[in-house]
Amino acid sequence: MSQNTTCVIIGASHAGVNLAFALRKEGWEGSIIIFDKDSKLPYHRPPLSKKYLELEDSIQNNLLKPEESYTKDNIDLQLGVSVVSINTEERFVQLDNNSVQHYDKLVFATGARAFIPPIKGIQQAKHVFTLRNANDVDGIRKALHTSKTKKVVVIGGGYIGLETAASLKKLSADVTVLEREDRILARVTTTYLSKFFDELHRANGVSIFTNKNVTEITNTNHVICNDGSAYEADIIIVGVGIRVHTELAESIGLKLENGIHVNTKTETSQKDIYAIGDCTYHYNGIYDRFVRLESVQNAVDQAKVAAKNICGKEIIYETLPWFWSDQYDIKLQIVGLADGHDDKVVRVEEDKKFSIWYFKGKQLLAVDSINNAKSYVLGTKYIKTKAEIDKIKLADPASDLKSIVVINQNEIN
Amino acid sequence: MANITFITSNKEKIVLEGDSGNVMQLAVNNGVQGIDGDCGGVCSCATCHVFVAEKDIDKVGKASDIEVDMLELADDANEFSRLCCQIEITDAIDGVELTVAK
Numbered sequence: 001m002s003q004n005t006t007c008v009i010i011g012a013s014h015a016g017v018n019l020a021f022a023l024r025k026e027g028w029e030g031s032i033i034i035f036d037k038d039s040k041l042p043y044h045r046p047p048l049s050k051k052y053l054e055l056e057d058s059i060q061n062n063l064l065k066p067e068e069s070y071t072k073d074n075i076d077l078q079l080g081v082s083v084v085s086i087n088t089e090e091r092f093v094q095l096d097n098n099s100v101q102h103y104d105k106l107v108f109a110t111g112a113r114a115f116i117p118p119i120k121g122i123q124q125a126k127h128v129f130t131l132r133n134a135n136d137v138d139g140i141r142k143a144l145h146t147s148k149t150k151k152v153v154v155i156g157g158g159y160i161g162l163e164t165a166a167s168l169k170k171l172s173a174d175v176t177v178l179e180r181e182d183r184i185l186a187r188v189t190t191t192y193l194s195k196f197f198d199e200l201h202r203a204n205g206v207s208i209f210t211n212k213n214v215t216e217i218t219n220t221n222h223v224i225c226n227d228g229s230a231y232e233a234d235i236i237i238v239g240v241g242i243r244v245h246t247e248l249a250e251s252i253g254l255k256l257e258n259g260i261h262v263n264t265k266t267e268t269s270q271k272d273i274y275a276i277g278d279c280t281y282h283y284n285g286i287y288d289r290f291v292r293l294e295s296v297q298n299a300v301d302q303a304k305v306a307a308k309n310i311c312g313k314e315i316i317y318e319t320l321p322w323f324w325s326d327q328y329d330i331k332l333q334i335v336g337l338a339d340g341h342d343d344k345v346v347r348v349e350e351d352k353k354f355s356i357w358y359f360k361g362k363q364l365l366a367v368d369s370i371n372n373a374k375s376y377v378l379g380t381k382y383i384k385t386k387a388e389i390d391k392i393k394l395a396d397p398a399s400d401l402k403s404i405v406v407i408n409q410n411e412i413n
Numbered sequence: 414m415a416n417i418t419f420i421t422s423n424k425e426k427i428v429l430e431g432d433s434g435n436v437m438q439l440a441v442n443n444g445v446q447g448i449d450g451d452c453g454g455v456c457s458c459a460t461c462h463v464f465v466a467e468k469d470i471d472k473v474g475k476a477s478d479i480e481v482d483m484l485e486l487a488d489d490a491n492e493f494s495r496l497c498c499q500i501e502i503t504d505a506i507d508g509v510e511l512t513v514a515k
């Protein structure tokens with residue numbers, strides 16, 4: 001690898017930034033250039049709906065890396081710059097500041113944007129926010145400060161909507177969550193956990209209404225649902241999921257499928273073009289299927305794998321997914337993917353401290369743990385070692401979690 | 414204000430001065446190798462594992478329950494292990510020495 005080669009990374013967030021530093025660690029001697037349309041120094045996204053909002057924290061306290069690190073590792077970080085098109089024949093990217101940049105290796109770390117559903121009046125309504133960037137949160141905080149009623153309607157009861165509801169509650173807002181499905185978190189978890197979070201939010205004074213399909217926002221800022229109900233809102237937060245940034249990838253003909261299709265080496269369908277993080281649809285060897293994940297773990301781990309492959313050290317991506325969410329005094333930690341389970345065991349240690357173990361036959365697929373890091377950690381180990389678990393013992397909180405293994409198969413990691 | 418010494422896996426000694434926040438932030442902000450802080454300091458990722466020098470363990474304090482549980486993810490954890498995002502920087506920890514886990 002020569003000093004004259006250039007790696008261009010589109011997107012400077014968890015995936016892109018970790019890739020840049022990992023490339024240097026792996027010995028990449030050429031140039032590294034990262035572009036991001038966001039003009040803030042790259043920051044951690046998870047705190048946005050949590051302590052960044054609640055504690056009115058500064059971005060400076062949430063940086064992925066301090067500014068000097070980029071200079072020290074000779075990483076050319078270009079902020080406030082969008083990549084608008086790509087010429088794969090001549091290998092350059094076109095920027096919105098009218099300049100072009102040549103590349104030898106190109107990486108999509110373009111992540112996703114918040115989805116804005118086609119609700120009548122949403123474009124004209126005042127104080128409507130999504131929550132993906134620091135700017136969104138700054139806007140929410142400002143609106144809250146000037147709001148007299150502090151009435152907030154959150155559209156969508158997923159993790160981000162609920163975390164935002166919890167943070168706003170701590171800022172003394174009057175919060176209502178409207179969920180389209182018949183339970184919150186319907187897209188991402190099972191009924192048991194949905195019920196737990198539903199009760200938690202209600203106990204903290206959040207109003208939750210399910211089966212509410214929002215159809216209109218009126219010019220008096222009332223949120224109207226398909227059943228005719230109306231909710232007054234000074235501030236409206238839309239948390240109904242994301243749309244992967246695939247336009248650029250599509251324009252150069254990369255294979256797309258629920259995101260940018262990559263192989264286990266994070267390579268796209270075209271030579272010398274890679275993709276990592278939220279924007280990828282990738283194979284997970286542990287679960288033997290393709291998935292698209294929205295998590296820091298996936299962004300960081302794929303970045304490390306891409307760095308090695310770009311530097312010519314062949315390695316495949318095979319990691320166990322994990323995720324967390326913090327709401328009030330509750331820490332949810334998830335390891336594995338529960339989809340496809342046919343059995344589950346709930347282990348209750350005490351009030352607000354339990355875990356749910358998901359199985360397919362004898363195989364442990366995933367563990368959700370609530371204020372219960374031990375279950376999370378041992379669950380991680382048991383999934384990795386394909387341990388066979390005594391479900392009766394598991395369900396009994398009096399039995400030690402370390403004594404629940406029947407057979408420990410080969411390590412797969 | 415506290416001076417904190419980090420010893421990295423390549424035996425580099427780095428002394429840093431901090432006056433607020435947590436030890437993980439101080440390390441990341443100064444590019445201490447081996448401390449990633451992927452979860453941003455909420456005890457969810459275990460990428461900020463350090464060993465506290467034996468002489469300093471009383472000053473720094475032992476790991477909390479959740480830390481002890483999370484530290485089981487690391488094969489080399491011992492009674493001096495801490496997740497340093499959970500160590501607040503105060504005058505009380507001035508002079509401590511932390512070895513970064515591999």
Ligand SMILES: Cc1cc2nc3c(=O)[nH]c(=O)nc-3n(C[C@H](O)[C@H](O)[C@H](O)COP(=O)(O)OP(=O)(O)OC[C@H]3O[C@@H](n4cnc5c(N)ncnc54)[C@H](O)[C@@H]3O)c2cc1C
Binds near residue numbers: 323
């Ligand atoms: C509020 C919130 C809370 C979250 N909480 C958690 C949590 O608790 N735990 C967890 O594991 N995960 C959480 N996540 C998810 C996590 O933040 C994402 O998985 C992670 O940010 C993905 O990183 P990424 O780099 O792949 O993509 P992104 O973070 O989406 O970054 C993509 C970047 O690319 C830039 N970009 C895109 N196109 C272009 C272009 N053409 N030109 C220039 N720049 C471009 C964008 O501006 C953006 O900065 C949360 C996310 C949000 C929004």
Ligand code: FES
Binds near residue numbers: 451453454457461
């Ligand atoms: S930074 Fe994630 S556990 Fe300390």
